[in-house]
Amino acid sequence: MQLVTAEEVHRLLDYPYLIDALRRAHLGPPPFGANIVADDPAGTGNQFVSLLGWNGHGAIAAKLVGVFPGNLQLDPPQASVQGLVAVFDPDTGTPKLVADGEAMTFRKTAADSGLGALFLAREDAEILLVVGAGGLAPHVIAAHCAARPSISRVLVWNRTPARARALQATLAGRGVSVEVVSDLDAAVACADVISCVTMSRAPLVKGALLKPGVHLDLVGAYRPEMRECDDTCMTRGTLFVDTRGGMESAGDLCQPIAAGVIGWDAIQADHFELAQGTHPGRTRDTEITVCKNVGGGHLDLFSAEALMARLDT
Template identity: 60%
Template sequence: MKVFDAAAVHAALPWSYLITALSQAHRSAMPVSDVMVQDDPAGSGNQFITLPGWVPGGPVAVKMVGVFPGNERLSPPQPNVQGLVAMFDGSTGAPLLVADGAAMTARKTAGDSALGASLLARKDAEVLLVVGAGALAPHFAAAHMAARPSLKRVLIWNRTTSKAEAVAAGLQSDGVDAQAVIDIDAAVEQADIITCVTMSDRTLVKGALLKPGTHLDLVGAYMTSLRETDEAALARGRIFVDTRRGMENTGDLGSALASGIFRADAIAGDHFDLAQGKVEGRQSPDEITIFKNVGGAHLDVFTAIALNEAA
């Protein structure tokens, strides 16, 4: 059985490799998957989540992860999401690997959005705006730059400007032209690709400010009480998801579906449709595309398979 700590996970899954692996995985059937969420019986608001997935004729992967929102305030801080991913042989049940869950979550989540950008963003996109400066922000910046090598500049916005400055400094140390910005509206008007990785419960990206040809990647609003954009964006853009399964439980899309602003059949396609050529991605240079990163256990399975094959 192979064991991967966080550094080994990141080293084994460079973005270009992972984007290609995820694209290839979506050319086959959706794995059987499930999710079990347990709330802390002490009432802290913390959760422990188990996500098993099984590829037909292939391996089984299980992510076991804690969601502890207060971890970032610890001294020293810890990731809010951490745990383990394990993969088993689908024929014998034998364990094949175990890997750091936080690193796997970062890779599969950013890789999922980067795959969306590779299929939907303009090939000449130059300015990336990262909304949010948490632990995932540097991964999303790097993943989108791998998906669209045309990107020349990265803007970082966060409600706490010092956090945006820290993320920008880290990117600068890697040779990226990155800067923290204070005015999110002005940054939205400049950006060709916008990726939102926040825990916001109110609109951050105003749809009216999106310029023609923008690709908007919505990640952070994972439940209906959260949101990162508004109805104007949904009305202006052609909307895609990684998977339709569970999208009604997410922010942005879930609330719009519940209110009747748009119907589920207005979704242009998902990653399976795009990878299998069932639907067309970007149709024109001026089209606004919106990708909702819903997530799911199938992505953990795909990423575990990519890790096992890379090793």
């Protein structure tokens, strides 16, 4: 059994490669998947998550990770997502590989959003706005820039400006021009791609401010009580998801649906349908596209298979 460190995961799963690997994986049928999310019985808000993906012709992948938001306030700080991804032979159940769970989560989540941008963002998109400056933020920046190389300007907004400045400093000299912005509304109004990576429980992005042709990527709000955009975003935009499995728990979808603002039939397609061409995706330059990044064990499986392919070369 092979152990793959975080450093190796980040080195081997560069975003141009991983986004294309995910695109190709979506050309086939969805693999079996199962998710378990357990809340801390002590009521701390911490969670432990188990995601399973099973491809009978490829591999079995199981991700076991803890989601402990308070870790960032520890001294010294620890990552809020920690765990591992284990890969097994689908014929014998033999363990084949164990990889760092945080690195795999960052890579697959960002590449999934990058795939959404590849399908839905305008090819001439220039301004990327990232809302949030946590551990995932530098990865979604890299993934969106890989999907849309036309991006030449990156704006970062965070509730705590110091964290946005710290992100800016870590990306200095990496070929990406990053600007910290304090006026979120103004940044929303000028962005061509907006990626939200927050734990917000109240809408941050106002749909009335979205300019024609923008692509809105919603990564956070993975629980029903969370929210990153308002109802107007959902009514002005054409709605997509990466996967329909588990989308009922995403606050940005289930809240406006519960309120009668939209119905589940407003969701036009998922990544499988977009990859396979059963839905055209963006149909005009002025169309506003909104994609909810739901995630799931199938993406951990696809990413693990991409990692194994790189290890075998």
